[in-house]
Amino acid sequence: LTLAPDALTGYTDFRIGSLAGATLNRLLFPALCIVGAIVFTLLCARQLELMQLGQHDAQCAGLDVNRWMLGFLALASLLAGSVISFTGMIGFVGLIVPHMVRRLSPGPLMKQLVSCLLLGPAFLLLADLLARTVAAPYEIPAGILLTLAGGPYFLCLLLKGKGHGHD
Incomplete structure (x- = not known):
């Protein structure tokens, strides 16, 4: 802060979370990620329903649980990162x-x-x-x-x- 006082401008807003700094320019890439993730999630609703049954039952129903769990974890990370990139830590x-x-x-x-x-x-x-x-x-x-x-x-x-x- 002493050497570069403007270095942390907006950091507090990011930590607390706010929509005040959200602009259309900053929204384009995260919006594309979010829309893609939503489409993928809706297309995979059947697999999510099987996952809700529990790991054993989903596996018995023929679902590759480890692969889908990793995929849904990556999807959740993509969604969280996309939203956080323009709203902060809400x-x-x-x-x-x-x-x-x-x-x-x-x-x-x-x-x-x-x-x-x-x-x-x-x-x-x-x-x-x-x-x-x-x-x-x-x-x-x-x-x-x-x-x-x-x-x-x-x-x-x-x-x-x-x-x-x-x-």
Whole structure:
């Protein structure tokens, strides 16, 4: 910081997570990766459903579990890296939305995937809108707002899970 004070400009926004620096120029490459990953995921919904059965059952159904697990891990890494490259370290969206979808919309995996694809970005945009307007003219980074929502949400899930396990 002493030698190059501008070197870390934007670093705090990246660490906290914000859509403030997202521009169309920065969005093109990550968007292509995300769209490709979404198409691949939807095409592989059957394999994902088999993976939900558990490793043994999926293998008995003829799925090469190790290969698909590695493929889905690479896919998740591509998606996470693509989103993080232009939003920063915004947390909890990828954790809150699938849990909410699973609770509110049980059913086939394809339905849940599409629900997550629609609700995830909508949830992030709503958080960003609230972050920009709730303390106007100041802007709260969306990552902070999502952390304030996500922390208690997962604490409740954890406490429910502990209480449920003893019943």
